[in-house]
Amino acid sequence: xxGNKLEISLYRYNPEEDKFxxxxxxxxxxxxxDIMVLDLLNLLKEEDQSIxxxxxxxxxxxxxxxxxxxxxxxxxxxxxxxEVIKRNKIELRPLPGLPVIRDLVVDxxxxxxxxxxxxPFLQNETTAPEQERLQSPEDRDKLDGLYECILCACxxxxxxxxxxxxxxxxxxxxxxxAYRFLVDSRDLKTQERLESLSDPFSVYRCHGIxxxxxxxxxxxxxxxxxxxxxxxxxxxxxxIIVSDGA
Amino acid sequence: MNNINTIEFxxxxxxGGGSGMRASLELAKSGLKTxxxxxxxxxxxxxxxxxxxxxxxxxxxDPNDDWRWHMYDTVKxxxxxGDQDAIEYLCSEGPKAVFELEHMGLPFSRFENGRIYQRPFxxxxxxxxxxxxxxxxxxxxxxxGHALLHTLYQNNVKEGANFLNEWFxxxxxxxxxxxxxxxxxxxxxxxxxxxxxxxxxxxxxxxxGRIYASTTNALINTGDGLAMALRAGYPAQDMEMWQFHPxxxxxxxxxxxxxxxxxxxYLINKDGERFMERYAPNVKDLAGRxxxxxxxxxxxxxxRGCGENNDHIFLKLDHLGADVLNSKLPGxxxxxxxxxxxxxxxxxxxxxxxxxxxxxxxxxxxxGQAYTRKNNEDHLIPGLxxxxxxxxxxxxxxxxxxxxxxLDLVVFGRATGxxxxxxxxxxxxxxSATKDDIDASxxxxxxxxxxxxxxxxxxxxxxxxxxxxxxxxxFRRGEFMKQGLDQLKDLKEKVDNLHLTDKSDAFNTSxxxxxxxxxxxxxxxxxxxxxxxxxxxxxxxxxxxxPDRDDENWLCHTIFDPKSESVSKREVNFNPSKLEAFPPKxxxx
Numbered sequence: 001x002x003g004n005k006l007e008i009s010l011y012r013y014n015p016e017e018d019k020f021x022x023x024x025x026x027x028x029x030x031x032x033x034d035i036m037v038l039d040l041l042n043l044l045k046e047e048d049q050s051i052x053x054x055x056x057x058x059x060x061x062x063x064x065x066x067x068x069x070x071x072x073x074x075x076x077x078x079x080x081x082x083e084v085i086k087r088n089k090i091e092l093r094p095l096p097g098l099p100v101i102r103d104l105v106v107d108x109x110x111x112x113x114x115x116x117x118x119x120p121f122l123q124n125e126t127t128a129p130e131q132e133r134l135q136s137p138e139d140r141d142k143l144d145g146l147y148e149c150i151l152c153a154c155x156x157x158x159x160x161x162x163x164x165x166x167x168x169x170x171x172x173x174x175x176x177x178a179y180r181f182l183v184d185s186r187d188l189k190t191q192e193r194l195e196s197l198s199d200p201f202s203v204y205r206c207h208g209i210x211x212x213x214x215x216x217x218x219x220x221x222x223x224x225x226x227x228x229x230x231x232x233x234x235x236x237x238x239x240i241i242v243s244d245g246a
Numbered sequence: 247m248n249n250i251n252t253i254e255f256x257x258x259x260x261x262g263g264g265s266g267m268r269a270s271l272e273l274a275k276s277g278l279k280t281x282x283x284x285x286x287x288x289x290x291x292x293x294x295x296x297x298x299x300x301x302x303x304x305x306x307x308d309p310n311d312d313w314r315w316h317m318y319d320t321v322k323x324x325x326x327x328g329d330q331d332a333i334e335y336l337c338s339e340g341p342k343a344v345f346e347l348e349h350m351g352l353p354f355s356r357f358e359n360g361r362i363y364q365r366p367f368x369x370x371x372x373x374x375x376x377x378x379x380x381x382x383x384x385x386x387x388x389x390x391g392h393a394l395l396h397t398l399y400q401n402n403v404k405e406g407a408n409f410l411n412e413w414f415x416x417x418x419x420x421x422x423x424x425x426x427x428x429x430x431x432x433x434x435x436x437x438x439x440x441x442x443x444x445x446x447x448x449x450x451x452x453x454x455g456r457i458y459a460s461t462t463n464a465l466i467n468t469g470d471g472l473a474m475a476l477r478a479g480y481p482a483q484d485m486e487m488w489q490f491h492p493x494x495x496x497x498x499x500x501x502x503x504x505x506x507x508x509x510x511x512y513l514i515n516k517d518g519e520r521f522m523e524r525y526a527p528n529v530k531d532l533a534g535r536x537x538x539x540x541x542x543x544x545x546x547x548x549x550r551g552c553g554e555n556n557d558h559i560f561l562k563l564d565h566l567g568a569d570v571l572n573s574k575l576p577g578x579x580x581x582x583x584x585x586x587x588x589x590x591x592x593x594x595x596x597x598x599x600x601x602x603x604x605x606x607x608x609x610x611x612x613x614g615q616a617y618t619r620k621n622n623e624d625h626l627i628p629g630l631x632x633x634x635x636x637x638x639x640x641x642x643x644x645x646x647x648x649x650x651x652x653l654d655l656v657v658f659g660r661a662t663g664x665x666x667x668x669x670x671x672x673x674x675x676x677x678s679a680t681k682d683d684i685d686a687s688x689x690x691x692x693x694x695x696x697x698x699x700x701x702x703x704x705x706x707x708x709x710x711x712x713x714x715x716x717x718x719x720x721f722r723r724g725e726f727m728k729q730g731l732d733q734l735k736d737l738k739e740k741v742d743n744l745h746l747t748d749k750s751d752a753f754n755t756s757x758x759x760x761x762x763x764x765x766x767x768x769x770x771x772x773x774x775x776x777x778x779x780x781x782x783x784x785x786x787x788x789x790x791x792x793p794d795r796d797d798e799n800w801l802c803h804t805i806f807d808p809k810s811e812s813v814s815k816r817e818v819n820f821n822p823s824k825l826e827a828f829p830p831k832x833x834x835x
Contacts, residue, residue, distance in 0.1 A: 016750045046704040049756035050748040054286070057464045059500045059581060061392060062290040078584050101435060102753040106286070121400040122351025131304070131341075132348040134360030140353065147353045147386075147393060151289055186351065 006085070009116045010051070011093040013100055023091070030088070037084065037092070038065055038076040053104040060217060061152030066157075066187065067104050068093040071182035073154035073215040079129065095157040097166065110166045111153045111173070118170060118178040123189040125220075139185040146180035146225060148218050150171060155212035155222055161205040169205035170197070172212035172222030184231060194229075194236045203229055250688075251440045255279050257666050258428060258444035260415045260471050263289030264391070264655035265634025266450030267398040269614070272663025275406035277469040278670060281408040283415050283431055283442065285758065288399050292452055293655065294597055296391025298367060298505030299383035300656075301649030302340040303633065306357065308372070308380035313337040315372055318828055320650060323369045323534050324643025325795070326830040327484070327803060331820035332639045335612045336650070336657050344384060349543060354386050354398040355574075365574075366508040367648040368532040371835070379529065381508075383649040388503050388577040388753060391453035394652060408795035410442075414758055415470065417477045418447065418630070425676040426629035429474070430687045434758060437751025439691065441684050445675035447664045449475060449608060449616070450659070453635040454769040456762075458601035458719075459711040462494050462501040471636045472554065473765035475608045476772060476808040477690075480627060481616050481816060483638040483803050483816065485769070486787045488718050489646055492538040494600025496558040496646040498585035502578055502597055504648040505529040507573050511563040513542065514594065515550040526835040528550055533835035536645045536786045538597035541575035543749035546598075553596060560594035601645055604769075604787065606636035606776070609805070609816075614639075614662030619805055622814065629676040631666065632656045640803065643818075644785020647821075686760040694760055700745035703760045710763070711739055714770050715797050716779050723790040727778045734767075734774055741767040772806045779813040796819075797830055
């Protein structure tokens with residue numbers, strides 16, 4: 001009998017009613033076919049309207065439903081329950097390290113402000129041609145593995161350095177985008193971008209823990225991008241010293 | 247409850263997808279006080295799911311490509327009820343809008359010569375249908391919508407645009423002069439209700455694919471803006487025209503881009519036959535989406551479907567090889583593995599025609615100005631605009647061509663932003679609303695908040711979606727649609743009396759879902775009544791009982807009037823300014 005039931009332990013918190021958050025148990029019949037964690041939440045919400053979580057595309061491209069699933073951050077809509085059930089149990093919590101608004105909904109203000117801080121837009125003040133700016137396929141390939149980020153925050157909220165310094169450490173998600181613009185052959189503000197990242201916190205709080213790589217639902221590698229930024233910063237510093245000497 | 251704050255703007259854009267953010271970008275640059283009201287953080291909008299690309303004659307794949315050829319294809323694809331002045335504007339202004347996106351940083355894929363990569367899509371031709379297949383769809387791998395939406399958001403950040411994120415617009419506010427003066431909206435995060443007052447209100451809320459049980463659309467696609475306009479008494483045009491995309495993943499509904507067939511993939515039935523050769527001998531799998539979707543349904547109905555229940559079709563891609571699939575269609579490989587448990591490098595993807603796109607919407611002109619009908623004439627609605635899938639300008643007519651929706655978003659988002667700027671700077675605008683006007687728009691929200699009994703949102707939504715799926719799907723018949731209409735009448739009572747059990751103000755998603763269901767219902771009702779009235783088959787509207795196109799009676803738009811719940815006809819525009827109109831002819835592929 002136990003084998004046919006599924007126990008979901010869900011983080012609940014409604015600021016209007018609860019002094020503290022708590023874990024609530026829901027026991028349901030195990031779905032006949034493998035479904036996604038988001039489908040599971042939708043089933044629960046049909047029974048209990050008061051459960052809150054974000055969701056939109058339900059196919060892993062909009063980044064709304066990042067959450068902590070049995071201890072690991074991921075997107076609910078592309079995580080099959082078969083991959084995460086442990087002893088017929090699933091534990092769902094909000095992304096760690098950000099203030100909780102309600103249930104699985106976190107306040108992402110700090111995350112977005114780090115993104116805005118790196119100036120996530122192409123900067124090229126030269127007069128644009130009538131057609132597109134040309135870019136070789138090789139130069140375009142450099143953006144692969146970077147531009148695909150969906151801003152779900154799974155990486156940054158799994159990063160201990162971001163937990164400690166969410167206001168000063170840019171975090172893996174925004175640093176991935178910082179690198180996306182640093183390597184775009186069309187962007188002309190490389191120097192300014194590097195200077196804005198050269199303080200002890202923005203990039204250098206990354207200690208290569210690699211949680212970001214482990215959890216990214218799109219298979220991206222922020223750690224590698226951060227490593228590349230560090231090399232660029234290092235080279236830049238040397239170049240400045242050399243040119244000062246000259 | 248009704249002492250609410252008023253927040254004042256010059257222009258208000260409801261919806262933070264591609265069209266809304268293209269309009270807001272134009273306005274943010276102009277210095278007008280503008281805000282985007284979005285029920286989700288903008289990059290969660292459904293534009294993000296667009297895959298294959300943005301169709302536009304930028305003459306990259308073919309240096310001789312011509313926007314007039316694109317226009318011809320679009321007119322024909324629309325089965326001749328697209329407005330030719332609007333299609334001309336779309337196709338001729340398109341290159342400018344696409345190059346601007348590139349200048350903003352959109353990471354388009356590239357050809358060896360450094361120009362933007364273009365791939366073939368369905369319904370594309372050279373030389374007005376006489377020169378063979380064209381390659382006109384500009385792409386960023388198969389993540390073009392994601393790249394476009396993020397680029398627009400990034401440039402809005404650059405220009406300092408205002409966003410009211412996770413605010414939900416409930417109803418339009420209208421004054422006694424029949425001017426739209428803003429919306430009632432609430433903050434999802436804390437429940438604060440406000441009257442957002444504006445000189446110009448732009449509905450950019452996208453489609454409503456969630457009226458059907460099986461759809462490629464995001465869960466948030468509930469037609470909020472169109473429903474607000476309907477409730478305010480404004481009409482909707484061509485609501486019977488819903489596109490069923492040939493390739494939604496069987497069981498899951500996720501979209502598999504037409505770009506798969508553009509890159510050389512094709513559909514097979516259970517016998518392994520490439521059946522599109524029978525239905526569209528010239529262009530086969532790259533016929534219009536309506537043609538391909540109907541052919542698939544016929545194969546299934548005639549017992550040649552795949553799988554245990556013969557209820558789907560296979561999309562074969564393995565012959566393209568791992569290199570092409572990984573470089574050109576990486577997102578599809580990912581989706582297919584996740585949702586179909588199939589790796590397209592080795593096996594075909596199970597697909598079925600799935601509701602994808604709403605060709606109808608709030609009627610507008612090419613500046614995004616919405617209009618209503620009085621005595622069978624167009625009358626502009628002061629203060630109200632609409633763009634993108636929510637609007638019906640109409641460039642898609644009875645069937646949209648693949649890649650034309652992203653172009654629609656940026657071309658008309660841009661045009662609308664420019665128009666509002668000009669209008670407001672030259673002193674145009676609307677007067678204010680009274681307390682009674684505002685209270686009238688608060689009614690629906692108040693009723694829901696005060697409900698202590700009634701129907702359950704999730705149950706009623708399922709009933710509505712099943713009804714639309716059963717009676718208003720790929721093939722339609724009068725007698726069945728009549729049954730559907732009767733069922734909708736019963737559903738109306740339920741939708742008007744939903745019980746909101748959770749009344750809290752902190753991120754209450756059940757309140758949002760209840761209002762979304764009411765919006766879905768209004769759109770579904772307009773769809774059903776319009777479909778029942780159009781007694782012919784044209785584009786996406788295929789009737790068993792009227793299998794032929796009837797130009798004599800139905801070469802026209804339908805206008806659904808929500809006040810009388812009746813349908814009237816409106817003439818199609820055949821007056822492009824730069825070339826002769828394309829006259830209707832038989833539509834074969």
